[in-house]
Amino acid sequence: MSLADFVRGLPKAELHMHIEGSLEPELMFALAARNRIDLPFKSVEAVRAAYAFSNLQDFLDIYYQGAQVLQTEADFQDLAMAYFRRLAADGGVHAEMFFDPQTHTDRGLPFSVAINGLLAGMAQAERELGVTSKLILCYLRHLDEDAAFATLKAAEPWLDRIAGVGLDSSEVGHPPSKFARVFEASRAAGLKLVAHAGEEGPPAYVWEALDLLKVDRIDHGNRSLEDARLTERLVAEGMTLTVCPLSNLKLCVVDDLAAHPLKRMLDLGLKATVNSDDPAYFGGYLLDNYLRTAEAVGLTRAELVTLAKNSFAGSFLDDADKAARIAQIDAYAAAN
Template identity: 60%
Template structure:
């Protein structure tokens, strides 16, 4: 019988929840800091890695924004994105839908144009050289005002051909989705897909707001939706995808033990859950490692592995034809390896 982890690792998959700034490995951070002559408060890569010990989401965000400070030039954003693509290529990730945080750069004097040109150029090279297709999602920072988000949307307008959707991230508590109702409505008018972090730290009410007030197409995280049976039913019946990030949940104490992670329960309930890495440099694992962390604690079946791989494409913003092609390929490869969903 095929091992579920070996199967998942071999199958093509998409990653739908990845913050490109959160893929900043310490070695590259030090390299770019030296190149740009930016001082960071760590003497070595090892010391920086030790700092990646968070008690909660805010502790993580403090270091996350500090690391972001070394990104100043188009080349820096290219190198960051290219490093991520080459790494996930090893995990057989064939499609990515990545977030970037323009306000985290424009607030410190780096232009929107500088960030997006570097990221886009790397994504295009990843498509041409690695065969990894992509969608780019611009995230609004929820700890900032909606006015700031609206300004960011204006800055994005010259680049809308490169942007496929908008998201909502950063500190969840105290910043409900309804705070951004106007900017999401404006984004939707421009033809952009809508996603939002909801139910990571925030209550089920935030997930309801994501669905009702900003009318998301997809829910990022969504773990706490399981606390409300009516909400689970609505998500299942609505066909919404949850972009789940197990190692992130563990590192940020959303769960204290992987044996308690809700991913298996989500599959049991019929939710379209997917496995993603969120901020892999900080949380200690890319897509395959996130699957393995759950599987080691709560053994998943080969059928679960196939379902999760298929969910990653079904929940993507690819065309119906592209999705069907990937789903067919997964079925073929799973059959060859002796597994079916």
């Protein structure tokens, strides 16, 4: 069995994927036509040519522009299903996906449009593809904490269908401490907590996410390795890192995939996982991230199995579901 076939068949969860970042140019154009929206691009090829980012902000500028085509619940449902079909084809069986309500409410769309459309897509994916999922509401860190509180308030009717909250968008200059109070309120509302930290921001941001936000897992976390004491703490606490290799390459967090720290993370005992982040923009869905990184840094089959197990161990599934999924991985690895 080839490595590609082995990894495709390996049951996997994806814990770091922004649903708006799965908007492929073809769907962007289809939704623009459906909603009579003029795009600043003349073709799918022109959109792809614009995906030459040198940093996180370059990407975010076009990411927010692309989101303008999402106008109706049907648009969000179609977006979700397009992603879930790709995930299922890659052997993914569970996803915990981010969405950015402020990206939509700030342009006049009701909160209900985005979340109802996504929930419909999640239900359809479980029904038709057997893919389970959870939803994580992200606060945009370039906005203020009052805006995040307003978003939490708007989400109240759906809190029983939202698994957690996260923190994304421009990292540098917007430390986790800026959102300590809204994260405390989110925890009090029964939500799990995650935060982007240590992607472009320094190790100090990871410390803040742990100590001030009291997160349940760290999104990215690459720069944690610059601080030995922080790394030791993450290992000791079994903190899950949702690592996104092709995103790191595309946004120049690493200059070469062969220099990616994923293998070192595993060697150090960190609970790293593999994820696609914004796959339409960064050139690879879940399977691509596994395979290209495995080739670049020399991951063994045993390490790939560990990454898949970590994806369930670090998920927000209940303990029985986690155990069942990990047992499936053991059975698969033993048979292959």
